[in-house]
Amino acid sequence: MPAWVEAGVAEYRKRLPAEINFEIKELPLPKRGKNTDIRRAISQEGDAMKAAIPSGDHVVALDVLGKGVSTESLSESLRRWQMDGDNISILVGGPDGLSESCLAIARQKWSLSAMTLPHPLVRVIFAEQLYRAWTILNNHPYHR
Structure with missing residues (x-):
C-alpha cells in the first residue's frame, strides 16, 4: 500500500x-493474466478470506449491492458489538468483488458508497468512520 x-x-x-x-x-x-478464469479466481480469494476469519467472528461484507450504512448506524453497530463482546471481521473483496461463499457467511452486507472505491481508499475511509463512530458513542467533539 502507498505510504499515504x-x-x-x-x-x-x-x-x-x-x-x-x-x-x-x-x-x-x-496473479491474474488475460486468460484467468475470473469465477475461479474469485472463489479462491473467497476461500482464503474465509480461512483467515477467526472462529465466531461477526462477519460484515462490504459489497456494492449491500445496504448503505451511515456513520450513526455504524456507531450503533459498534455499541452493540461492544456490549455483546463480538469480534468483527469486515470483508473487502478483490478487484472483482467477494465470492458468493463470503457473501453467504456475512451477517450483514454494507455498501460504503454507490461508487466503486479503490481498496487503498476503502481502508482509510473505514478506519476514519470507525473512529468517528467511536467518538459519537463517547460524546467526543470530533463528530461535530
Whole structure:
C-alpha cells in the first residue's frame, strides 16, 4: 500500500482506544493474466478470506449491492458489538468483488458508497468512520 494509506490508517488506529483493536489482514492476490478464469479466481480469494476469519467472528461484507450504512448506524453497530463482546471481521473483496461463499457467511452486507472505491481508499475511509463512530458513542467533539 502507498505510504499515504498506511499513514492514514495509522492515524485513526492511534486515536482509537485500546479496547478497539483495528487490525488489517491483507491477503495476497493471486496473479491474474488475460486468460484467468475470473469465477475461479474469485472463489479462491473467497476461500482464503474465509480461512483467515477467526472462529465466531461477526462477519460484515462490504459489497456494492449491500445496504448503505451511515456513520450513526455504524456507531450503533459498534455499541452493540461492544456490549455483546463480538469480534468483527469486515470483508473487502478483490478487484472483482467477494465470492458468493463470503457473501453467504456475512451477517450483514454494507455498501460504503454507490461508487466503486479503490481498496487503498476503502481502508482509510473505514478506519476514519470507525473512529468517528467511536467518538459519537463517547460524546467526543470530533463528530461535530
